[in-house]
Amino acid sequence: MLLPSLVVTPALRGGLGADQGHAGENGTVSGKACPKGLYGIFCEECPAGTYKNVTGSDxxxxxxxxxxxxxxxxVYVHVRGGITETPCPYKCVSERYHMPHCYTALEELIYTFGGPWLFGLLLLGLLVLLALVLSVARMKFIGVDELPGPAPTQQGSQIDHSFPFLESLNEVLETNRVEESQSHVHRMYFMGPNTFSEPWHLPHTPPEQVKEIVYEGAFNAFVDEINALAAYHWWEGSVHSILCILAYPFAWSWQQWRRRMKLQKIREFVRSEYDHSCLRSCRSRALYEGLKVAATPDLMLAYxxxxxxxxxxxxDLPPSLHQRFPMxxxxxxxxxxxxxFSLHNDNIITSLMSQSVPPTTWYRFVAGxxxxLRLVRRGCLRSKFRPVIQWLETFANPALSGVHVDLAWFQATTDGYCHYGLLIYAVEEEIGRVPSACLDGDTGIQQRSSALGVYLKDEPSNKIYLGQTQRSTDGNSRRKIDGGILDINSLKVLEEKRDLFFILSFLIHNTKPVGHQDLVGLVxxxxxxxxxxxxxLTLLQLYSFSLVDVFLVLFIIPLGVLLPFPAGINALFSHGPRRSAGLARVYALWxxxxxxxxxxxFICGYIHYRTQSSRKIPNFQPWNMDESEWWIFPFALVLCKCIQSKLVNWxxxxLEIQDRSLYSNDFNLFWQS
Structure with missing residues (x-):
């Protein structure tokens, strides 16, 4: 016999009262009111984000x-037994945030010291204090005697001509002559900038000035050996390219190291390995003294x-200065x-020029x-060469009696690279000075060149080539200088290539000295x-985003964000103005x-901000570095680095220009300093 199933459905509400006429209250399974924290028929926990501090089931x-x-x-969390009082329990949305305020590591640091404004003031005070300590330590370490400042050179001391920025009448009183300058015949420059793509190389045709003292066939063999030594291996350029992508300052150091090794190898070959068979002189071949290789300190120009x-x-040998013109x-x-750019001066050049120009005047000219030239930079040659040309006409040529100096370009290579330099030629006393009004324009160039015995030749490329007619013992010969004069008009059509690094030249470039060296160093x-x-602080902020962001910032340009600090400390604590200036330039690169x-x-912060904005919890904190203010620290870093670049330039x-009178606009003050 089948019995009907009995379904028991609990009543949601109580029945009507007998005499009161009121409806009953909500009931429960147990028939008792739910305790605090619980509600409903089955006395369940109140939903997350709510609490219940009274008994009842509603x-x-x-x-x-x-x-x-x-x-x-x-976010609020569930608690077994329900929440009976405030504050309601919660947990941070990520383990990277710390209880009880769910601050990031950065915010926890900031609010520990009283908030952003007080933290900023404390940090600024600490930085000033540490900077003062660094300045005192720098003075103790370097010594007051080695701090930059004009110091006269002692009588008879050897002058370092490789750093001509420091040479002035206050520092250079005399120069030591060497016997080599009395037997010098000619200086032949290497072509090319000595880079991995365009190394140094010598032309196979011997210069006209040395044809009488060399065997042309043996000279060509000598040039082949030199050019083979000057060429770089493929792997050297490959390493340089990789370092340019990963860390450009290391690429520069690598290039300078390979240049230095290349120069040492060439000099050692000429000094001890090559038999000097291209020279006609038996004594030169026997003593290995007829050829010598040298280079400028920047290792970009060799001769x-x-x-x-x-x-x-x-x-007729060696030729006098006037026989070498145009030089x-x-x-x-x-x-x-x-x-x-810089003009490298040495004893040979000084000895030659002393035949027409006093050594002290020549040294002052080189320094000025x-x-x-140090203010001229690639990408702006048209505008930056203009003051140099004006300085030559107003300061240099009036003081260099007997010679005239022009800015010119030389030795254009197949890749379009050309050297810049000076063209020096004699001024005949009976001709007199050419009016300054004739210095501008093609007509002025022709008048001046005709008066000075220099002929101009217009090539199809519209370049101006120079030469001078002079008489030798064998008859008349015409010498041609492979290059062209640069004047105000020719600068307008000067072609120059610009690369991606041109934009950075607005941040790091050579400027005039401003003085106040101690104050600049302190700042x-x-x-x-x-x-x-x-x-x-930025890395702490990124850590709250993701460890991946920290990794990307640290290793896209490996450790590039950290290395400026040790590079700057190394520059500030280095000995000697020249070394300090070189290390300061490396610091500027980093x-x-x-x-x-x-x-x-910036990219990591922006991506994090955009991905979090859609599910952003209302922000009740007065200041929050993880939300809309994510850009503050990166922007402060950019601003700080731009200001640093300007100060490092100063x-x-x-360091390099200790005599500020070199930039004087007063003719007499410049030459009398």
């Missing part, structure tokens, strides 16, 4: 937790000096920040010219410490390179 007794007690980046052996029995002196460097120390502090890392930080100028 849902309305679960009150919402106060929203102002819930930190940003936190071969030819000397007499003493057994030539030629009365070309090429600039070292390429106009970049790391290798500015190099001060002007650089403050910014250097501030830069490092901002880097650490400072600019780190902008790539900061760009990565610092380098103060």
């Amino acid at each position: 849902r309305s007794l679960c009150f919402s937790c106060p929203r102002d007690e819930l930190p940003n980046r936190a 071969v000096d030819f000397f007499l052996g003493g057994d030539e029995k030629r009365n 070309s002196l090429l600039f070292g460097g390429d106009g970049s920040y790391m290798a500015p 010219l190099n001060a002007q 650089i120390s403050i910014l250097l410490l501030g830069d490092f502090s901002l880097v650490l 400072n600019i390179t780190s902008l790539i890392n900061i760009g990565v930080a 610092h380098v100028a103060n």
Whole structure:
């Protein structure tokens, strides 16, 4: 027999009262009211984000937790037995946030010291204090005697001509002559900038000035051996290309190291391995003294000096200064920040020029010219060469009695690279000075060149080539200089190539000295410490996003964001103005390179902000570095690095130009200093 199934359905509400006429309350399975924290028929926990501090079963007794007690980046959690009082329990949305305020590591640091404004003031005070300590330590370590400042050169001391920025009448009183200058015949320059793509090379045709002292066939063999030694291996250029992508300052150091090794190899070959068989002099071949190779300090310009052996029995050798005219002196460097243009001076050039110009005047001229040339930079040659030309006409040529100096270009290669330098030729006394009004324009060039015995030849490429007619013992011969004069008009059509690094030249470039070296050094120390502090704060901020972001910022340009600090400390604590200036330039390179890392930080912060904005919890904190203000520290880093670049430019100028009268606009003050 089947019995009907009995379904028991609990009543939601109680029945009607007998005499009262009121409806009954909600019931429960147990028949008792739910305790605090629980509600409903089965006495379940109140939903997350609510609490219940009274007995009863009604849902309305679960009150919402106060929203102002819930930190940003936190969510309410369930608690066994329900929530009976405030504050309601919660947890942070990620393990990277720390209880109780769910702050990031950066925010926890900031609010530990009283909030952003008080933290900023404390950090600034600490940076100033540490910078003062660094300045005192720098003075103790370097010594007051080695700090930059004009110091007269002692009588009879050897002059370092490889650093001509420091040569002035206050520093150079005399120069030591060497016997080699009396037997010097000619200086032959290497072509090319000595890069991995365009190494040094010598032309196979011997110069006209040395044809009488060399065997042409043996000279060609000598040139082949030199060019083979000067060429770079493929792997050297490959390493340089890789380092340019990973860390450009290391690429520059690698290139300079390989250049130095290449120069040493060439000099050792000429000095001890090559038998000098191209020379006609038996004495030169026997003593290995007829050829010598040298280079400018920047290792971008090299040259071969030819000397007499003493057994030539030629009365017309070595030639005098006027017999060498027109004479070309090429600039070292390429106009970049790391290798500015400069005229390298040595005893041979000084000895030759002393035949017409007093040595003290020539040294002052070289110092003033190099001060002007260091302001010239690639990409802006048209505008930056103009002051150099004006300086030559107004300051140099009026003081260089007997000779005239023009800015010119020389030795254009097949790749379009050309050297810049000076063209020096004689001014005949009976001709007199050419009016300054004739210096501009093609007509002025022709008038001046005709008066000075220099002929101009217009080639199809519209380049102006120079030569001078002079008489030798064998008859008339015409010497041609492979190059052209640069004047105000020719600068307008000067062609120059610009690369991607041209934009950076607005941040790092050579400037005039501003003085106040101690103050500039102190401010650089403050910014250097501030830069490092901002880097650490930025990395703390990125850590709250993701460890992947920290990895990307650190290793896209490996450690580029951290290396400016040790590079800056190394530059500030180095001995000697020349070494300090070189290390300061490397520090400037690292400072600019780190902008790539900061760009990565911007991208990571923006991506995080966009992905979090769709599910953003209302922000109740007065200041939050993880939300809309994510850009503050990266932007502060960019601003700090731009200011550092400007100050480093001044610092380098103060180190390299100790005599500020080199930039004087007063003719008499310049030459009397």
